[in-house]
Amino acid sequence: MSGQKLIIDTDPGDDVDDVLALAFALLRPELDVRAITTVTPFSDRRVHIVRKLLRTLRGDDHGVSVAAGMRMPLRRVETDEAARMTDNGGYVLNHYPWVTPEEEAREAPVDEDAAGLIIRTVNAHDGEAAVVCIGPTTNLAVALRREPEIAGRIRWIAIMGGEVHLNRAEHNVAWDPHAAEIVLTAGIPLFLGTWDVTRRFVLTPEDCDLLRRRGTPLTDALSRCIDLWSPHKGGKPGPVMYDLAPILWSLDRGTAGYYETRPMRVHVETRGEWTRGMTVVRHQGPANAVVTVDMRADLVRGLYLETVLA
Numbered sequence: 161m162s163g164q165k166l167i168i169d170t171d172p173g174d175d176v177d178d179v180l181a182l183a184f185a186l187l188r189p190e191l192d193v194r195a196i197t198t199v200t201p202f203s204d205r206r207v208h209i210v211r212k213l214l215r216t217l218r219g220d221d222h223g224v225s226v227a228a229g230m231r232m233p234l235r236r237v238e239t240d241e242a243a244r245m246t247d248n249g250g251y252v253l254n255h256y257p258w259v260t261p262e263e264e265a266r267e268a269p270v271d272e273d274a275a276g277l278i279i280r281t282v283n284a285h286d287g288e289a290a291v292v293c294i295g296p297t298t299n300l301a302v303a304l305r306r307e308p309e310i311a312g313r314i315r316w317i318a319i320m321g322g323e324v325h326l327n328r329a330e331h332n333v334a335w336d337p338h339a340a341e342i343v344l345t346a347g348i349p350l351f352l353g354t355w356d357v358t359r360r361f362v363l364t365p366e367d368c369d370l371l372r373r374r375g376t377p378l379t380d381a382l383s384r385c386i387d388l389w390s391p392h393k394g395g396k397p398g399p400v401m402y403d404l405a406p407i408l409w410s411l412d413r414g415t416a417g418y419y420e421t422r423p424m425r426v427h428v429e430t431r432g433e434w435t436r437g438m439t440v441v442r443h444q445g446p447a448n449a450v451v452t453v454d455m456r457a458d459l460v461r462g463l464y465l466e467t468v469l470a
Contacts, residue, residue: 163192164315164410165285167278169229170403171200171295172209176389178294179213180363180468181403183382185292186217186224187467190411195225195281197274199295200335201245203228207270208259216381225281229274229299233336235430258384275303282310290315292410293343294403296332297321301339304346316349316413318406322439323355324424324451330355333428334437341428350449352426353405354439357419357452361460363399374469382468401464405452408460418463420454423447 172178198206207228214222321332333340372383425442426449429435
């Protein structure tokens, strides 16, 4: 397969946009997904979600390496917070009984950790592979600390995370601000899809109905995931497609006008009692990222639906 080689790091199983974005990435001929890694609590179970999506799209011989990664952030986690992360009131996979216990039991165990897979894949495609993070960046930070030399071999990093337009500590960055700061300061070309911009594309009930009526194995699977997620969506109007941004940007590096970006010097607050996890723009020094400031939701919706309904 030709196309831009990607490593995608993800946390599927809570919100539904991870699976929806992964499907898009795996379908686009411009992208060659070489590895998918999982992060945050239950990363081992999240692997099963990824594997089932791969089987749905490409069968057993899908050609994509998968590994589970870090379950906790690099920062200190107090006992009560750890309990919230790992009990049924926190980050849970009950949204996706799409993967049955029998399917999990049949799968071979993964004997490589996420950081190791990231390092191996980067080294195998020296200078050609890019990394897309659509969850907290802990796995990539660990890989960069374990083998710093890979920083010079990663073509770029594209992240869904952070917020520079509003006074907000966005989840993917705030979950592990130390990891995010390691990644942002690694000297690797960087795209940052921010919370306020990436949330502007939402799958409407009409869009979801199109998926449901299409009747392919993929659209049936995505519709099932949306249905399982819907009782847990809180105040969201539908699937908010945050995680599509860094994948879509990876198609063309911004040349097609899906997202408007500006160069900025971005850092993460790691110490403040009230501001930890916030993304801060510094106005001195060179830019280290291109950061979203706007998007064409109509164009993004059109391309997404065209891709998954094909």
